[in-house]
Amino acid sequence: MKNLLYIVFLFVFVSACSTKPENRPYSWDDDLHRRLLTDFCLTESQVKDYIRKYIPDVTDEQMRQWEVSNALECMVLDGEKRYFRNAGPNLFRVDSACYDIKIAKEGTALSGSEKVNKENLPEVITAVKKENKAIVVPKRMRVTYTLTVDTNAVPAGKLVRCWLPYPRTDQARQRDVKFISASEPDYVLSPQECRHSTLYMEKRAVQGEPTVFSETFEYTSCGEWHNLRAEDVLPYDTTTALYKEYTAEREKHIVFSPRLRELAAKLTAGETNPYLKAKRIFRWINDHFPWASAREYSTIENIPEYVLDNRHGDCGQVSLLFITLCRISGIPAHFQSGFMMHPRAWNLHDWAEVYFEGVGWVPVDQSFGIPAFARNADEEYFFLGGIDSWRMIVNTDYGMPLVPEKKYPRSETVDFQRGEVEWEGGNLYFPQWSYHMDIDYLNY
Structure with a gap:
């Protein structure tokens, strides 16, 4: 018994x-x-x-x-x-x-990035008009990006896998990317076709010490501006692969819900020109959704619907709302993100690109919207077809696979900016590590 x-x-x-x-x-x-x-x-x-x-x-x-x-x-x-x-x-x-x-x-005051852009936007506009090309005013930067996993966050001897953001090499306004060094002798750069650009490394955790990964690189970022006019935008060829891909729904944050379809129809009613449709959408979002600090995107079921429900959004949230409304309206659009690299004001940042037949892909920064400092019509709608010189482009889409593949769901399941870390026991979420960027502005 x-x-x-x-x-x-x-x-x-x-x-x-x-x-x-x-x-x-x-x-x-x-x-x-x-x-x-x-x-x-x-x-x-x-x-x-x-x-x-x-x-x-x-x-x-x-x-x-x-x-x-x-x-x-x-x-x-x-x-x-x-x-x-x-x-x-x-x-x-x-x-x-x-x-x-x-x-x-x-009282009110311009933010750090606004102060920089107040000088940069007219510089870009003037250069475009003078040089008769859309990509101008290059800024070269040397960057050291460091990700530090907390001491004892991973058991000693266990392998820590890390993906760091790396500047894309397939973007016309982002040039001369030069890898300089990495903290680990073995590293993997993602293939160019990957929508998230990464530098992957791994190392074993040591008892009583933080696990540190770092990379150093240089690159040149340019401003871009298209002096868009409705008459320059042609009707779309709706049979192309580009048109079909970038006017389609995209799980799970570009969903053509009845509510969003109705809103898109209301905003673009009576208008047939794609540029003027996009301009209505851009202005409406700018006027109705103030910037506010965002909860993590991975905790939100549908980001555009969240923006409508909560009447605010950060850069990626309003960008996804803009993209969704454009796609519903038959305007090809996609997500783009990385960092705003403004001196003394660098930060994570998201924006979009839209495609206009006869013009091509143009940048749209819905979050920067209509600048408070705008002094003329060119500056007022600069970010509908333009972007400042201070960017680092890392992503051309959202929620896509990393290379090499990550085993556990990412901390940033939508975007990829701060980096990602995991070990055999699971994903390491944000409270378990920190990141930092040191930027040397080489021609500012």
Whole structure:
């Protein structure tokens, strides 16, 4: 009898151990839950503390009203209401009354990138008109990109796999890419046809030390501007492979839902010229969706619908809305991303390209939109057919495979910018590592 009880106890004990989180098979639902907990990490009290800087007597009723309007982003996780990590700052970007309160207290000023672009845009426009070509004003940069995995995030001796962003070599306005060095002697550059441009390395974790990967390269980025006129845009040849591919739906963030079809039809009603259709879409998004800090794209089911529901979006979110509305309207468009490399203002950034028959592919930065500093019509719509000189293009699409293949879902399942890291035990999510870029501007 004792032996039987011992066997039963042992079976129960082993079964319990095998169901510990680290022994469970990978589950996207569990992974998504952890990602949401990372993004939605604030209590109501913490968010109120931020709001009180501008609205000292904020009430519970106001909080509920902002939540209903989606100006204050929150969700219930594990039975607890949790707020987005940037819910407070976003409130004063999204809600017009709150925005006015903050501006009255602090005033307005151009951002770092806007200050650079205020000088660069007229430089690009002038050069295009003078030189009679669309790609001008080159800026050469030497970049060291470093990704650091936290100490003991991976058990000692285990192999860590890492993909770093690398400038594309197949883009006309991005030239003379020169590899200089990598932290590991063995590395793999992705083939040119890959939509995400990467430099892959691996190394083994060491007890008590961070695992560091780095790369150094040089490249030249140019500004581009097309002085678009409706009469220069020809009707599309709808039988081409290009037209069919780039006017199609694309899982899972370019979906032609009834809501988006109706919106596209409303925005372009009565217009047949593709450029003027795109201009209506560009202006409407610019006027209705202020920039706000974004939760991780991997936690959002459909990004364009999310933008409409929440009345705001960051660069990639409004770009995907623009692309979707263009495709529904019969205008070929695709996603492009990497970094804005403006001096003292570099950051992750996404934008788009659209194709106009008779002109070709042209850049569109929906997030930069209509510049606050625009002094004339050329500058006002510069980013519909133009882009500044300060970019690093890494991606020409979203959510595509990495090379070599990644075993676990990426931290950035949509975009690819900061890098990706994993080991045999799973993906390493953002809280487990950091990234940094040192930029030497060689001709600025």
